[in-house]
Amino acid sequence: MSRDPIPARRPVAGPADVPVLVVTADDDLLAALLPLAAAADVAPTIARDPLTALRSWSVAPVVLVGADLAEEMVRLVPEPRARCFVVIGERAPHELFRTALRLGAEQVVELPGSEAWLVELLADLTERQPGRARVIGVIGGSGGAGATTFACALGQWAARSGDAVVIDCDPQGPGLDRMLGVERRDGFRWDALCQTTGRLSARALREALPRSGALGVLSWYVDGRVASLQAFAAREALSAARRGHAVVVVDLPRSPDALVDELAARCDLLLVVTVASVVGVAGAARMGARFAGHPDVAVVLRGEALAPEDVRRAARLPVLVQMRDQRGLAEAVDLGLGPLRSARGPLARAAAQVLGEPGGPGADAQVVV
Numbered sequence: 001m002s003r004d005p006i007p008a009r010r011p012v013a014g015p016a017d018v019p020v021l022v023v024t025a026d027d028d029l030l031a032a033l034l035p036l037a038a039a040a041d042v043a044p045t046i047a048r049d050p051l052t053a054l055r056s057w058s059v060a061p062v063v064l065v066g067a068d069l070a071e072e073m074v075r076l077v078p079e080p081r082a083r084c085f086v087v088i089g090e091r092a093p094h095e096l097f098r099t100a101l102r103l104g105a106e107q108v109v110e111l112p113g114s115e116a117w118l119v120e121l122l123a124d125l126t127e128r129q130p131g132r133a134r135v136i137g138v139i140g141g142s143g144g145a146g147a148t149t150f151a152c153a154l155g156q157w158a159a160r161s162g163d164a165v166v167i168d169c170d171p172q173g174p175g176l177d178r179m180l181g182v183e184r185r186d187g188f189r190w191d192a193l194c195q196t197t198g199r200l201s202a203r204a205l206r207e208a209l210p211r212s213g214a215l216g217v218l219s220w221y222v223d224g225r226v227a228s229l230q231a232f233a234a235r236e237a238l239s240a241a242r243r244g245h246a247v248v249v250v251d252l253p254r255s256p257d258a259l260v261d262e263l264a265a266r267c268d269l270l271l272v273v274t275v276a277s278v279v280g281v282a283g284a285a286r287m288g289a290r291f292a293g294h295p296d297v298a299v300v301l302r303g304e305a306l307a308p309e310d311v312r313r314a315a316r317l318p319v320l321v322q323m324r325d326q327r328g329l330a331e332a333v334d335l336g337l338g339p340l341r342s343a344r345g346p347l348a349r350a351a352a353q354v355l356g357e358p359g360g361p362g363a364d365a366q367v368v369v
Contacts (some may be wrong), residue, residue, distance in 0.1 A: 019043075019044070019045050019056065019059075019060055019061070020037065020042050020044040020045070020060060020061065020062045020063075020064065020122060021044065021045050021047060021053060021056045021057065021060035021062070021063045021064070022037075022044045022045070022046050022047070022064045022066075023047045023050070023053040023063065023064065023065045023066060023069050023073060024046075024048070024064075024065070024066025024068055024069055024087075025048045025049065025066070025068055025069060026066050026067075026068045026089070028089055029066045029067075029068070029087065029088070029089045029111075030046065032089050032111050032112070033064065033087065033111075036115055036118050036119050036122070037122060038201065038203070039119050039123075039201045040119050040120075040121075040122035040123035040201070041123065041201060041202040041203055041243055041244065042122045042123075044064075045060065049069070050069055050072045050073050050075075050076045051076070053065075053069075053073065054076065054077075057077065057081065058081065061083060062083045062084075062085070062121065062122065063081065063083065063084045063085070064085055064087050064109075065084065065085070065086050065087065065103065065105065066086075066087055066088070067086060067087065067088035067092070067096055070086050070096065070099045070100065070103060070105075071099055073103055074099060074102045074103050077103065077104075079104070080103065080104020080105075081104065082106070083106065084103065084104060084105045084106060085105055085106055085107060085108070085109050086099070086100040086103065086105045086107075086108045086109065087108075087109045087111065087118075088108065088109070088110055088111070089111045089112075090110070090111075091110060092108045092110055096108055123243070133241065133242045133243070133244075133245045133246055133247055133248045134246075134247055134248070134268050134269070135238070135241075135242055135248045135249075135250060135266065135267045135268050135269075136154060136247070136248070136249050136250070136267060136268065136269045136270075136271065136354070137249075137250045137252050137263065137264050137267030137269070137270040137271065138150055138151040138154065138249060138250065138251055138252065138271045138273060138300075139252040139253075139254060139264070139270065139271070139272055139273070139287060140254050140272075140273055140274070140283070141272045141273060141274030141275075141280055141281075141283035141284035141286075141287050141299070141315075142254075142274060142275065142279055142280050142282075142283030142284075143254070144275075145273045145274045145275055145280060145283070145302065146273055146275075146302055147251065147252075147271075147273040148170070148173055148174060148176065148179060148251050149179070149329065149339045149347070150271070150273050150300060150339075150347070150350070150351075151166055151176070151249050151250075151251040152166060152176060152179045152180055152251075152338055152339050152340075153338075153339045153340050153347040153348070153350070153351045154166075154247075154249045154351045154354060154355065155180070155215050155217075155247070155249045156180070156215060156338050156339070156340040156351070157340060157348065157351035157352060157355060158215075158246065158247035158249070158351075158355055159212075159213055159214040159215035159247075160214075161246070162214065162245075162246035162247065163206065163214050163216070163244065163245045163246055164214060164215050164216070164245055164246060164247040164248070164249070165206075165209065165215070165216040165217070165218065165241050165244075165245045165247075165248050165249070166180070166215065166216075166217055166218070166248075166249045166250075166251065167218045167237060167238065167241060167248065167249070167250045167251065168190075168217070168218060168219040168220060168251050169229055169234065169250060169251060169252050169253060169260065169263060170251060170252070170253035171190075171220050171228060171229065172253065173251065173253065175219050175220055176217050176218075176219040176251060177189075177210055177217045177219040177220075178219075179333055179338060179339065180212055180215070180217055180336075180338040181212065181333075181335075181336025181337060181338060182210040182211065182212050182217050183210075183219075185210040185211070186210065187208055187209045187210030187211070187217075188205075188208040188209055188210075188218070189218070189219060189220055189221050190218065190219070190220050190229070190233065191220075191221060192208075193218075193233045193236070193237055194230045194233045200236040200237065200239070200240040201240060202240045202241070202242075202243035202244030202245075203244060204240070205218075205237065205240040205241060205244060206244040206245065212338070216245070218237060218241070229259060231259050231262075234259060234263060238250070238263065238266060247355070250263060250267060252264055254287075256290075261290075261291075264291055264294065265293075265294060267294075268296065269296045269298070269354075270291055270294050270296065270297045270298075271297075271298060271299075271300050271320065271354065272284050272287045272288065272297065272298070272299050272300070272315075272317065273299075273300045273302065274299060274300070274301060274302070274311075274315075275301075275302050275303050276301055276302065276303035276304060276305040276306040276311065276322075277303070277305060277306070281306065281311050281314045281315050282314075284299050284311070284315040284317060285314060285315040285316060285317075288315055288316050288317040297317055298317060298318045298319065298320035299311060299312075299315060299317050299318065299319045299320060300319075300320060300321055300323070300350065300354070301319050301321070301322040301323070302322075302323060302325065303322075303324070303325065304322065304324060308322050320353070320354060321350045321353045321354060323346035323347070323349065323350040324346045325346065326339065326345055326346050326347045327345070328341065329347075
């Protein structure tokens, strides 16, 4: 066993729940609305009378007013507000539209017919929160560069301080669950997600994935039940992961594919992992040209045979960090510990630097400005 395990730190809260205001005393309507809010990962404030509703009326990002209290709200609300909707659990009578107009509501929402639309509305609010996850894409500049290993190391380091997830977008790769020692743990893999339809709840994804502590892993079954990544499943998984975690790491295949390019574009930071060799730098340069439109692409350089400045000029990409090879890496993975067997060493320091912790352990990696 390692003498220097990765120390746990005080958890950092993930994206905050959006305080949507629901104004109704109708228990049947509440029973219909609350599951929709849960599907969008929103914890609403519930006001069962108009006076209670006034406390949050002006600050809530969205107000859902039940048809049972809409007329009373008209008499109490001092002025109309944006993103106010009147909700009813049946077909709306004509007089309710007149009430909604006087309330200043944008529209009348009829359930269950508008359930999907309402979930999208609420989930969109969560997506816009400033505390949403940082998404980091990792791709190899050339074969054998260690991109998958580095993606796993990033996920392990991020999980020290909050919920993190690594997403395996390469069905032909070694499998992130195997790299991280969770291949025998129960949980969803891509084959299950590719059979789902509709919006994926962040909470449902977080709870369904195989986990190692605070780190969730979305990967493939070893028997290769799914031959390719499906666009709708990948988009939903990335969206749900972003809403439900503090850090999302996406392991991208090098193969030229429109979906891979789209997922890379959705990443806040795209890391090209490459070795310090002529072949490695040439591969990084090709990746740089492929993702020339991305706002934040950088190189993670493995090895010290070339100077970072030379790599930067040749690849036309900034070198974010340079690191030496990790000793005992294969043994750590074989033991089910993942690449970060301890909090020291090149991988740990490089991961800390990428995640904005310049005081990371050890002295085996350096930030390159």
